Amino acid sequence: MSGDLTGRKVAFLVAAEGIEQVELTEPWKAVTDAGATPELVSVQSGQVQAFHHLDKADRFDVDRVVDDVSVDDYDGLVLPGGVANPDALRQNATAVRLVHDFFGHQRPVAAICHAPWTLVEADVVRGRTLTSYPSLATDLRNAGATWVDKEVVVDSGLVTSRNPNDLPAFNRKMVEEIGEGAHRAQARSA
Template identity: 70%
Template sequence: MANTLSGKRVAFVVAPEGTEQVELTEPWKAVQDAGGQPELVSTSPGSIQAFNHLDKADTFPVDKVVTDVSPDDFDALVLPGGVANPDFLRTDPDAVRFVRGFFSQQKPVAAICHAPWTLIEADVVRGRRMTSWPSLQTDLRNAGAEWVDEEVVTDSGFVTSRKPDDLPAFCGKLVEEIAEGKHRAQAKSV
């Protein structure tokens, strides 16, 4: 797995505050370990504040601001969870537009926990089979998704998981989907 993502740039989109730290750091490490280049994209420059549930954790430097990048610049997108993170991102039109662009370009997207709130706002879940933190199931069904309670779900290059306990399966599947390289042909477009 050491070089399966060699040359692949992966955007990790997070709000300035509220991302669940382990849902950022574990997928980040998986991308790096596979030879990929993760980049932290946020709505403002500087650094982001991660959390361990409700407690402040570490800060991480922002590599790019969402208004300065395009999905064209990346091979895939990862959306970490945390309750506040996607709730903030879904209210930022530039972040929503950026996320929607990965689906329009049929690139791999991985989202865990509460992150699908941003995807609902981007109007990209309709007709897709997916999972999330259980409290989002009604929101996702109302947005047209088929919600299932499974550790990890893949739908044509789109990977979702429920919670931090699912991270090993989530990380393995997101690396596999990014490495596969068939997404432009198989993914559903918006």
């Protein structure tokens, strides 16, 4: 993995359950291997439940609750997918506000699979080009985005991918964008 993220902190924002496990663990490993400190931020304390598609997988300890964090605590944000995870996140006003704040503060954001649903709710996709799980294409277009069917798309600090098969490319670009730091154009959609 290219890129040095030594001294940087990256938030992984998730709901209480429904997180696609590999979309949490593989990016987590990528930022850790690059030298960053990841933190699992959730809507509740305790543990969150990950899934392998529709089957329960492992549980993960929450580091911090979304009510107690600020964009100023982090150098980047990762939004893992899973169908239920982003659907629950977009119903939490504090989580949505945090996502919006990352854009307003020009910080890199990486979202995979169904995670762009949270971006739609945060109203940060208008005028942006991104990808996602194909079933979100209409939602993203209706929110003002240009949707493309590609392995990974980078748009001024916003990294998106379609599904777990895209994780190698997603992880490379995520580490690269976080390593670059602030992206002035990121704020254009905030």
